[in-house]
Amino acid sequence: MTDKTTKMINQLRALVLLTQTEEQIARTRISQARTDAVRRELTQNADNAAARSIEITERLRALGGVPDVVTPVVGRLSAGLKATFEQTTSVEEALLQDLQLEHQLLDRATYLRVLAETASDVPTQRLAEKLVDAHSATVEWLTVVLAEEALGGPAALVATPLQKVAGGVARAVNAPVRFWANTVNHAVDSVQHAGEETTERIGSVADRAAALSGAVRETLTVGRAASLRRAERIAQREGNQEAANVARETREELGDLNADELPIKAYDSMSANDAVKAIKQLKTPHDINVITRYEETHKNRSNVVSAAQTQLAALAKDAVGVES
Structure with a gap:
């Protein structure tokens, strides 16, 4: 077995592991899809990753490599651990980790392609080119999803309840402890006691609502929509435009606008x-x-x-x- 063949076998083994992880992550993301179209796309991505795993394994055998039975298990375990631990981070951090995985897959596939070309191994080269195309497309898709989030949404993927809380915690780091502790507690309570999507949004915008001052903030305890409108009016009357803007932005996030707005x-x-x-x-x-x-x-x-x-x-x- 030549040195180049050994290197190709090593890369194919790594690609099987990473592709198994990729497949499982795609399946966990399906529940976060905002629309049916995105849900179908993620399902197709997961199925395509499963098919790529089979192709890589077959090529590995053809080169004389022995695909170990542990690799698929490790791939699924890696994805499961990632899905668990990412709940302690914001959705953008979770997506950045997804992007990091795809870049590693892309870089390894590119390296494999050059190895195969140098070794005049046409079948491996064709497989590598197929992988490069697939991961380039996924890198582009994740980059756009992150840009959607950066632009303010609605992104193709939505945060889980715990990720919304984690996002609030991350924003709390540089703020006064007491002020933000109340905000985070409110967000956690919202997630724990109600699974409704609208209520989850309350958690995600709790930091904005908490910025309202004294008397304005107190009005939030009586009926969400009416309270926010009243808070906005009071803030405008008192000349507190910042508080009025926060109330308006919160109403927008919750969908509590009048048709004429x-x-x-x-x-x-x-x-x-x-x-x-x-x-x-x-x-x-x-x-x-x-x-x-x-x-x-x-x-x-x-x-x-x-x-x-x-x-x-x-x-x-x-x-x-x-x-x-």
């Missing part, structure tokens, strides 16, 4: 097809996010939410220089 006129009376057409004309992440939150809270038409996510993805691709 939406960035699309007469949105409430639009059919799904007309709503989709109107959403395609939105040019800012903020407006897209406002419409998405409102739609998810009131009508929750899957094709409309998908259109909003697609429109944001187009903006995200522009932001990171990815061609649509």
Whole structure:
């Protein structure tokens, strides 16, 4: 066995392990998909990863390597541990870890391709090229999803309840302890006592609501929507524009807006097809996010939410220089 063959076998073994991990991570992400389209895409990605694992294993055997029976177990275990521990981090950190895995897969596949080309091993070279294409596409997709999150959403993937709490904790690091302890406690309580998506959003925006001052903050205890509107009015009357903005932003995140406050006129009376057409004309992440939150809270038409996510993805691709 030549030195290059040995190196190719080593890379193929590593690729099997990493691809098994990739498959399991894709399957855990399915439950975080915002839309049916993203859910189908993640399912297909997981199935494709499983197929790649088989191809890599077959090529490994063809080169005289022995695929160990432990590797698939280790791959699944790695993914399970990642899924568990990432609950203590924010969703963007979890996605950055996904991106790191994909870059490693891409780099190893690229290295394998060069090894195979140098060794004149056409079958291995073709497999490596296939892997490079697949992981390049996934790197691009994850980069766009992270850009969507950076632009303010709605991202293709949503945070789990615990990740929303973790995100609040991360933002709390540089703030006064007592102020943020109350915020985090509120977020944890929201996640523990209610699984409703709307309630989960309360946890994710609790830090904004907590920024309201004394009398304004007290109004939040009486009825969410009415309290936030009252808080906004009081803050404006007192000349506290920052507090008024926080109340407004919180209402936007919770979908608690009146129809006349939406960035699309007469949105409430639009059919799904007309709503989709109107959403395609939105040019800012903020407006897209406002419409998405409102739609998810009131009508929750899957094709409309998908259109909003697609429109944001187009903006995200522009932001990171990815061609649509």
